[in-house]
Amino acid sequence: MVRNLVINMVNIKCSRCGKERESLHEIKCKKCGGVFEVEIDFEFRKENLKDNFPYIREWVTLGEGNTPLIRRGKVWFKLDFLNPTGSYKDRGSVTLISYLASNGIKDIAEDSSGNAGASIAAYGKAAGMNVTIFVPETARGNKVKQIEAYGAKLMKVSGTRDDVTKAAEKSGYYYASHVFQPHFRDGIRSLAYEIVRDLNWKIPEKVFIPVSAGTLLMGVYSGFKHLMESGVIEKIPTIVAVQTKQVMPVCAKLNNLSYAPPAKVTSIADALVSTNPALLQEMTDVLQNYGECRVVDDNQITEAWKELTKIGLLVEYSSATVYASLRKDDENSVLVLTGNGLKVL
Ligand SMILES: [Zn+2]
The missing domain is CATH 3.40.50.1100 (Rossmann fold)
Known part of the structure; x- marks a missing residue:
């Protein structure tokens, strides 16, 4: 079913049980542990592709997309x-960070020592946020340097990859996960x-x-x-x-x-x-x-x-x-x- 309306609100629902997301702070579905997804119930808009992301009022853009x-x-x-x-991750960072910025989020955490970490760092800083990126203790290389170059705070965590995720989740900052955030x-x-x-x-x-x-x-x-x-x-x-x-x-x-x-x-x-x-x-x-x-x-x-x-x-x-x-x-x-x-x- 598609609705041919100009809308600013979209529903965010659990991809498994269909429950609606109660707030920005519900990262995984409280009922079943599933991940949330944005419900696309409007007709595709051809003229300006950005119009297909109606929940964004102001784009925190760095010129992403429209690649050759x-x-x-x-x-x-x-x-x-x-x-x-x-990396392609900028397509996701621009929508997530723009959305979070318009909802007044100022301090974010993410766990990634790679392209997602660098991308969230760049867009988060461009939006004027404090960005903390949690990485495994052993992480190094150019991607880690890139994260730091954008001015994000790097937090090294020992243990397994899951321990890194948990540290980001429990950091007290808003968890801007590239995996879980719809x-x-x-x-x-x-x-x-x-x-x-x-x-x-x-x-x-x-x-x-x-x-x-x-x-x-x-x-x-x-x-x-x-x-x-x-x-x-x-x-x-x-x-x-x-x-x-x-x-x-x-x-x-x-x-x-x-x-x-x-x-x-x-x-x-x-x-x-x-x-x-x-x-x-x-x-x-x-x-x-x-x-x-x-x-x-x-x-x-x-x-x-x-x-x-x-x-x-x-x-x-x-x-x-x-x-x-x-x-x-x-x-x-x-x-x-x-x-x-x-x-x-
Ligand atoms: Zn659910």
Whole structure:
């Protein structure tokens, strides 16, 4: 059902039990522990894509989105690594931070030593917030430096990755999680809109994305679903989720493969680390109906990364996974290149 109204309010509902979110401070559903999602019950607005995010009154923009879609050989590359902080995550940060800012939130916490941490740091600071990013004690490298460069406070936490999450949750600051906050995931819809718009309102055969925590997959799916329900496209393109041999819980669940996560993830694809993602069920449900899951190993990733650099595309190893998974018969597909290679040099 779609409503053709100009609205400023949208409902936020639990993706599992349907309960409405009671306040901004309910991070997970109190009733069932599920994650919340933004309910899209209005017709797609073609003229200005930003109008499809009616809950935002004032955009805290850094010029994100509208990244190039270029054709090379039989496929297109969506250059989302050209976003302001060097990753697609800016699509989610702009909607989440804009929404939080307009609701008077001033102090935020996030747990990520990677692209999400850097992106939340940049947008949070741009909105005039105090930003604290919780990272594992062992986190280092350019992404951590990037987080600090934006002026966010870095808090190193010992223990497991779950301990880092708990520290952020219990910090006393507003928990601006890129995984749980519905307004973050929702921002990723813009990626699906742009792909279809730039193909003259047609869908590609397949859309290739790397998959870890699930924000990209769930966000892109939501965008295509909205376009279909609004009659802009006839069907959702096949979504090809790509995971690494070390971190493949989604592929394992979808294809009934046995999978035991390693004690420590050492894959060169260092942005793909969610061995037990909170959105696992949601992701497999989507792929069951609209996609497939492919697994690549470090050798294939390195090889694909090298091939991409030779055509002028410097991306993260985690982003090269999509190219590594490409098969000879994959034509007229879009490969989303998610993260900037300068971060991992
Ligand atoms: Zn629920």
